[in-house]
Amino acid sequence: MTVAGHRIGVVTFPGSLDDRDAQRAVRLAGAEPVPLWHGSADLRGVDAVVLPGGFSYGDYLRCGAIARFSPVMDSVVAAAHAGLPVLGICNGFQVLCESHLLPGALVRNAGLHFVCRDQRLRVESTRTAWTGAYAAGAEITVPVKNGEGRYVADPDTLRRLEQEGLVVFRYVGGNPTGAAADIAGISNAGGNVVGLMPHPEHAVDALTGPGVDGLDVFASVLRALAPVT
Amino acid sequence: MTDTVQLAARDPDAAQPHAELGLRADEYARIRDLLGRRPTATELAMYSVMWSEHCSYKSSKVQLRRFAEQAPASDRILVGMGENAGVVDVGGGLAVTFKVESHNHPSFVEPYQGAATGVGGIVRDILTMGARPVAVMDSLRFGDAEATDTRRVLPGVVAGVGGYGNCLGLPNIGGELIFDPSYAGNPLVNALCVGVLPVDRIQLARATGAGNAVVLLGAKTGRDGIGGVSVLASATFDAAGGPAKRPSVQVGDPFTEKLLIECCLELFDRRLVTGIQDLGGAGLTCGLSETASHGGSGMAIDLDRVPLREASMDPLEVLTSESQERMLAIVAPADVEAVLETAARWGVLATGLGVVTDTGRLQVRWRGELVVDVPPASLADDGPVYTRPLRRPAGLDARQADGPAALPRPRTGPELRETLLRMVASPNLCSRRWVTEQYDRYVQGNTVLAMPADAGVVRIDERSGLGVALATDGNGRYAALDPYAGAQLALAEAFRNVAVTGARPVAVTNCLNFGSPEDPEVMWQFAEAVRGLADGCHTLGTPVTGGNVSFYNSTGATAIHPTPVVGVLGVLDDVTRRTPPGSATAGEVLLLLGRTAEEFGGSEWAWVTHRHLGGTPPRVDLAGERALAEVLVGGSRDRWLSAAHDLADGGLGPALVECCLSGGLGARVVLPADLDPFVALFAESSGRAVVALPVVEEQRFTDLCAAAGVPVTRIGVVGGGRLEFADLFAVSMVELRAAYESTLPRLFG
Numbered sequence: 001m002t003v004a005g006h007r008i009g010v011v012t013f014p015g016s017l018d019d020r021d022a023q024r025a026v027r028l029a030g031a032e033p034v035p036l037w038h039g040s041a042d043l044r045g046v047d048a049v050v051l052p053g054g055f056s057y058g059d060y061l062r063c064g065a066i067a068r069f070s071p072v073m074d075s076v077v078a079a080a081h082a083g084l085p086v087l088g089i090c091n092g093f094q095v096l097c098e099s100h101l102l103p104g105a106l107v108r109n110a111g112l113h114f115v116c117r118d119q120r121l122r123v124e125s126t127r128t129a130w131t132g133a134y135a136a137g138a139e140i141t142v143p144v145k146n147g148e149g150r151y152v153a154d155p156d157t158l159r160r161l162e163q164e165g166l167v168v169f170r171y172v173g174g175n176p177t178g179a180a181a182d183i184a185g186i187s188n189a190g191g192n193v194v195g196l197m198p199h200p201e202h203a204v205d206a207l208t209g210p211g212v213d214g215l216d217v218f219a220s221v222l223r224a225l226a227p228v229t
Numbered sequence: 230m231t232d233t234v235q236l237a238a239r240d241p242d243a244a245q246p247h248a249e250l251g252l253r254a255d256e257y258a259r260i261r262d263l264l265g266r267r268p269t270a271t272e273l274a275m276y277s278v279m280w281s282e283h284c285s286y287k288s289s290k291v292q293l294r295r296f297a298e299q300a301p302a303s304d305r306i307l308v309g310m311g312e313n314a315g316v317v318d319v320g321g322g323l324a325v326t327f328k329v330e331s332h333n334h335p336s337f338v339e340p341y342q343g344a345a346t347g348v349g350g351i352v353r354d355i356l357t358m359g360a361r362p363v364a365v366m367d368s369l370r371f372g373d374a375e376a377t378d379t380r381r382v383l384p385g386v387v388a389g390v391g392g393y394g395n396c397l398g399l400p401n402i403g404g405e406l407i408f409d410p411s412y413a414g415n416p417l418v419n420a421l422c423v424g425v426l427p428v429d430r431i432q433l434a435r436a437t438g439a440g441n442a443v444v445l446l447g448a449k450t451g452r453d454g455i456g457g458v459s460v461l462a463s464a465t466f467d468a469a470g471g472p473a474k475r476p477s478v479q480v481g482d483p484f485t486e487k488l489l490i491e492c493c494l495e496l497f498d499r500r501l502v503t504g505i506q507d508l509g510g511a512g513l514t515c516g517l518s519e520t521a522s523h524g525g526s527g528m529a530i531d532l533d534r535v536p537l538r539e540a541s542m543d544p545l546e547v548l549t550s551e552s553q554e555r556m557l558a559i560v561a562p563a564d565v566e567a568v569l570e571t572a573a574r575w576g577v578l579a580t581g582l583g584v585v586t587d588t589g590r591l592q593v594r595w596r597g598e599l600v601v602d603v604p605p606a607s608l609a610d611d612g613p614v615y616t617r618p619l620r621r622p623a624g625l626d627a628r629q630a631d632g633p634a635a636l637p638r639p640r641t642g643p644e645l646r647e648t649l650l651r652m653v654a655s656p657n658l659c660s661r662r663w664v665t666e667q668y669d670r671y672v673q674g675n676t677v678l679a680m681p682a683d684a685g686v687v688r689i690d691e692r693s694g695l696g697v698a699l700a701t702d703g704n705g706r707y708a709a710l711d712p713y714a715g716a717q718l719a720l721a722e723a724f725r726n727v728a729v730t731g732a733r734p735v736a737v738t739n740c741l742n743f744g745s746p747e748d749p750e751v752m753w754q755f756a757e758a759v760r761g762l763a764d765g766c767h768t769l770g771t772p773v774t775g776g777n778v779s780f781y782n783s784t785g786a787t788a789i790h791p792t793p794v795v796g797v798l799g800v801l802d803d804v805t806r807r808t809p810p811g812s813a814t815a816g817e818v819l820l821l822l823g824r825t826a827e828e829f830g831g832s833e834w835a836w837v838t839h840r841h842l843g844g845t846p847p848r849v850d851l852a853g854e855r856a857l858a859e860v861l862v863g864g865s866r867d868r869w870l871s872a873a874h875d876l877a878d879g880g881l882g883p884a885l886v887e888c889c890l891s892g893g894l895g896a897r898v899v900l901p902a903d904l905d906p907f908v909a910l911f912a913e914s915s916g917r918a919v920v921a922l923p924v925v926e927e928q929r930f931t932d933l934c935a936a937a938g939v940p941v942t943r944i945g946v947v948g949g950g951r952l953e954f955a956d957l958f959a960v961s962m963v964e965l966r967a968a969y970e971s972t973l974p975r976l977f978g
Contacts, residue, residue: 058483
């Protein structure tokens with residue numbers, strides 16, 4: 001299947017760190033990465049948006065709390081409500097929660113330390129824009145690296161996530177953050193917005209990562225997008 | 230009232246607190262001679278920080294000249310010693326700059342901030358050269374792992390190194406973690422950074438061109454770190470002195486530094502600065518005087534323009550503050566507007582402080598009055614230089630005579646098994662995972678090898694696959710027994726660690742951690758270590774491109790082990806050819822390269838099992854190291870080797886355990902018949918490595934070794950779920966992993 005022609009935006013906030021890595025992953029998946037700047041509300045006509053990892057605005061308040069108010073996020077939130085595929089990785093997941101595109105919050109890891117390790121995940125839902133290329137129940141290895149990645153939500157929200165099949169990735173073989181119900185990533189009801197703490201963009205080349213298990217996250221969105229005409 | 234140049238002339242005999250500022254009476258007299266009057270209070274503070282040991286290298290300069298005088302010829306060195314960091318041509322139009330620096334004393338007082346700002350400082354040194362920082366490493370030494378204070382200091386230091394580096398988006402690719410009671414009251418926190426730049430983007434710390442603007446970039450200036458270099462870095466802690474010095478430790482803000490990095494790189498790319506200097510130790514005083522002195526210029530500075538955190542600061546405080554995340558840029562008048570606009574876009578504060586002049590004087594005004602009027606070189610370059618007395622330590626002969634030969638040794642299979650498990654679980658040999666998991670090794674997407682590999686490898690050009698390898702090593706016990714050999718063994722190990730990845734070693738940096746230079750026995754250790762390192766670099770063909778000296782590492786009267794930490798940079802033309810530390814293919818052959826002798830002086834075995842430190846360290850064979858590196862690089866280039874691992878602390882036994890755990894497969898090993906099994910397993914002879922390769926490549930590789938004069942012994946085969954030593958003992962991988970992995974979590978959990 002040819003996917004050439006799809007353009008995927010990667011937002012750079014002040015303090016974004018994995019933005020160039022997300023761009024590389026988009027390129028390796030066969031799409032064109034388009035840099036988006038936090039200070040501009042212009043999404044440049046992209047077909048999907050990635051909010052990358054890092055420490056936006058230093059994350060001195062709550063992670064993602066300031067980024068939520070940036071001009072680019074006004075556009076991302078509006079476009080997401082209209083169905084644009086949006087992926088938040090790590091700090092990007094935190095921004096999505098702060099923006100109320102996804103429920104719940106990410107808090108300090110249970111072990112209190114920053115944790116960087118190769119992590120097994122189970123793909124719990126293939127019905128999202130970002131996981132359609134995986135086999136249901138597939139187990140993948142992707143790096144996790146964060147200090148504030150423990151997913152928490154109130155019991156009603158957790159019940160709803162489980163009932164509606166909105167848990168997208170779950171930790172297997174150890175829970176590095178102490179996240180509720182081993183949750184590593186979730187989606188909105190529409191499946192176009194996905195946030196996860198692990199870094200699929202760092203598992204796209206066996207030379208520089210634990211393997212290539214993360215590449216299908218980016219391949220999925222190209223499959224989900226209408227073929228370029 | 231602020232002391233001015235005018236007042237100093239009017240009141241030449243006013244008493245001044247030079248001793249309290251760390252200046253000797255003769256140094257104070259020299260300042261008066263230089264100026265032809267007494268210094269103003271502000272000038273006195275500036276001389277105090279610039280003539281401190283930390284900034285002036287006054288005790289080490291005489292010895293350090295060896296590095297330049299004996300430097301081997303190399304056409305790769307674009308910028309040598311003397312700048313913020315050396316710059317090495319790595320081909321393809323790219324250059325690499327790297328340096329290691331200490332932040333020992335601040336890390337003892339305030340572990341998190343001390344370590345964090347240590348990382349921040351070395352990153353700015355690399356940025357200053359025009360490079361994008363691409364990776365960091367940390368070389369850490371603490372007191373006994375079980376000691377209470379180690380549990381205070383180590384978690385904070387690790388969190389600080391990680392907190393700052395992770396937030397900057399710099400992968401941490403390796404380093405060291407050593408425990409020894411010698412560092413109990415004086416941990417060593419040495420941070421290394423490596424950066425990459427196009428060869429035509431090199432920046433220098435020079436202020437030239439009268440009329441050019443002097444622009445301060447970055448954070449506001451506050452009262453943190455006042456006198457840090459003279460108070461903290463250039464004096465010994467006494468028992469009561471620790472807490473009172475807390476205000477001298479700087480506080481880091483990695484977010485501001487991240488913006489500063491991106492802003493400066495854009496300024497470099499657009500050729501908007503003519504010179505740049507980072508502000509670290511001694512703050513503005515150092516930045517202004519060094520750039521003016523190196524540019525042969527003067528400067529007129531209006532200090533009231535410096536953005537302050539506290540309005541009540543006086544000129545002395547503004548000029549000596551070590552507030553972090555600041556740079557000083559020299560900008561042509563036509564480019565000032567573009568610089569300010571670029572900085573504003575990155576959210577970086579930028580302020581014109583004054584201009585470069587042709588007066589030859591550094592002149593600083595405060596509230597309209599002249600408070601500083603000095604020749605900049607008198608601060609930056611013409612400080613005191615001391616030829617300190619040297620004396621071989623009184624107890625050294627006795628210590629060397631007290632060798633390990635009489636220590637009881639394990640003999641039987643079960644004894645050797647128990648010893649191996651105890652060794653791999655010991656704090657200095659066990660898994661570093663508890664530490665390295667707190668560091669981001671993936672960010673930037675170019676990390677090819679990181680801890681626990683022998684060296685970190687990063688790709689620096691995605692198209693060509695060009696990469697660099699870096700390793701840091703040091704062994705204070707070896708250096709305590711023989712500082713000349715100890716420095717060479719540190720160099721040899723780092724050189725070897727780079728070579729086992731397949732990279733060709735090309736240049737050296739160092740961080741020389743020693744006790745007080747005023748102690749002739751310490752100074753002898755220092756001189757011997759420098760001589761050893763200079764001789765070693767000459768023989769190996771790897772010039773020293775820069776480094777750092779840290780003196781006064783002692784608590785009370787007891788100096789730390791002399792600890793030269795050596796960093797070696799290697800170049801890998803194609804990172805896909807890198808050799809990892811463990812083989813994942815059953816049936817591959819294990820070969821031991823190099824000669825093994827009964828060498829246990831200063832060894833990990835003697836320390837772990839007998840708390841013994843005596844005798845002499847392993848013999849240094851630099852020609853052998855060079856030959857070993859040749860076959861390791863050749864074996865990588867031709868893709869014969871599947872794995873390679875250096876043998877160092879602990880010897881062959883622990884090295885094989887690491888190979889197996891890294892590759893996830895056991896091995897069946899037959900130790901060389903001509904060696905006592907205990908010697909074969911635990912001797913620390915230098916110049917050795919173990920490699921794994923497919924049987925079909927064995928002949929060609931052993932031919933290569935024979936041609937290079939590297940002894941080869943076939944010692945086993947990869948495979949299975951246990952590490953087995955024929956006729957002696959076997960240990961399951963599960964048991965090995967449990968022993969290797971559990972120590973640091975148990976201690977620091």
